Amino acid sequence: MADVILRNISKRFGTVEAVRELSLAVNDGEFMVLLGPSGAGKTTTLRLITGLESPDAGSVMINGREVTHDPPGSRDIAFVFQQYSLYPHLTVYDNLAFPLRSPARRVPEPIIRRRVEQTAELLHIASKLNNRATRLSGGEMQRVAIGRALVRDPSIYLMDEPLSSLDAKLRTELRLELKRIQLELGATILYVTHDQVEAMTMASRIGVIKDGQLLQLGTPREIYESPSSSYVASRLGTPQINFLPARLLSDVAVPPGTETVGIRTEHLKVAACNGGQMVGRVHRVEHLGEQNHVHLDYKGEMLVTLADPHQQPLKAGQEVELRLVHPLCFDRAGQRIPAMMH
């Protein structure tokens, strides 16, 4: 059973089409990530699911029930925002207990205690329960904010870039923990971000969104290996995929209609010159520790690829032979052309 189904929802603010005929089904127990740049319509999509915004067209179903015009409070959703919104004067315990203490819920105090303690264990903040919320590190505060969603056990958790205000180390740590918690609880999560690493590492499926439209939906591997367009291809992968005009390739067979060739590191072999036709020049080598970024000039176009610094070292100015291995091919409109069958 799908927990959340969006059917052709659209939302306009004045002249801006924030969400355009978007359809999506988040399955029970799934960690779905919507990945898109700023202004793509990610937050608006979440707000349409919560009922904080009402769609101009289309419908929202939660747990098999149409809720398109129901008020937010009746939708059984927990929302985690980008900025932790804690009550500073309350302890961690009381912040976590707060959602359960609403008069409408009337949860008995011993049950509240049990849920708060379980949640604090899960998030590794059990020793901080008596601290004031303001006397926590940023990472701890964000754990409490996530914890406030977890205590409630809703149908679905919506998360709007909950890790973006944290430093890189904490982000990595909480990324792993969120994934662990989701697996442990079997929770259904719809998570939005513009961070490709978060999408790749946490998602069961990624929806790539741009200008209010869902461009592609699939597992991280499907999106990475079989992007439907050059735009989707450029959203995943470090260093970013390289694009070369197909006319610059003389001895590489590409399907008819190919205008641009997309080349990731794994599609490019760099070797010493040995009579091959595709010759480039090393422009720059960036040392990143256990890997190098090599910038190559090929007929005036710059290609960036990874190289193992322990293998034969490449030097700026050196000529090298390039070989493409199953690169991705795109037509004039940027749509992917499937590879030729061999």
Ligand SMILES: Nc1ncnc2c1ncn2[C@@H]1O[C@H](COP(=O)(O)OP(=O)(O)OP(=O)(O)O)[C@@H](O)[C@H]1O
């Ligand atoms: N209340 C509003 N009034 C007017 N325009 C809005 C409103 N909310 C969103 N928009 C516009 O709708 C578009 C989508 O915004 P949205 O916040 O959904 O994008 P986003 O993908 O979440 O971006 P970000 O990553 O920056 O949060 C943007 O162009 C934004 O300016």
